[in-house]
Amino acid sequence: MKTIVTLRFALFLVFIGLISTSCNKPSKEEEKKAAEFRAFSTSKKFKVISFYADKPVDYDESDNIVKQETDLWAYVKEYIRDDVNFVMDNQVQIEQNAIKYPGTDAVTLMRQFNVGSDRTGAYLEFVDYFYEPLRYKLFEFKENYFILYIDFKGGAKLFSKYELIP
Secondary structure (H helix, E strand, C coil): CHHHHHHHHHHHHHHHHHHHHHHHCCCHHHHHHHHHHHHHHCCCEEEEEEEEEEEEECCCCCCCCCCCEEECHHHCCHHHHHCEEEEECCEEEEECCCCCCCCCCCCEEEEECEEEEECCEEEEEEECCCCCEEEEEEEEECCCEEEEEEECHHHCEEEEEEEEEC
16 A cells, blocks of 8 residues: 555656646747847847836836836946947857946956746846846847847836847
8 A cells, every 4th residue: 555655656746747847848939039049149249229118117216206117228327338248159248348337447247148948938148237147038139139128017028129239
């Protein structure tokens, strides 16, 4: 009897493992999108050109003013606007140019740049305002630009558009 219970429990664990593995698998379409974006972005330079929300948000909650806005470009730090990013392998070389991140004089910064996919879609592991890792979802990419987004409060999406530099 004890063997039957142990066997049932083992089969149950295998079943749960199979279900959880299949739920996390990306679709073939998302895997293809990630692979195409990886090829598209490698050995390319780009810079951020816009930052916006799909619906009005109060982006800066640290102030005492409640603003509901979709154009968020004013919140992009000057040193980020000045950056030129160059992708190679699984890294991005960030050329800081004239305006540098406070506290660093480095001309270039090296950070991770990983493209992949999971059950939620294609994603990009890139950097936030402080050059720390952040996972973005890939919204779209065309011949000369790409758009990433993160989920925000209230179901909003915050989009960052990057333009390729020849």
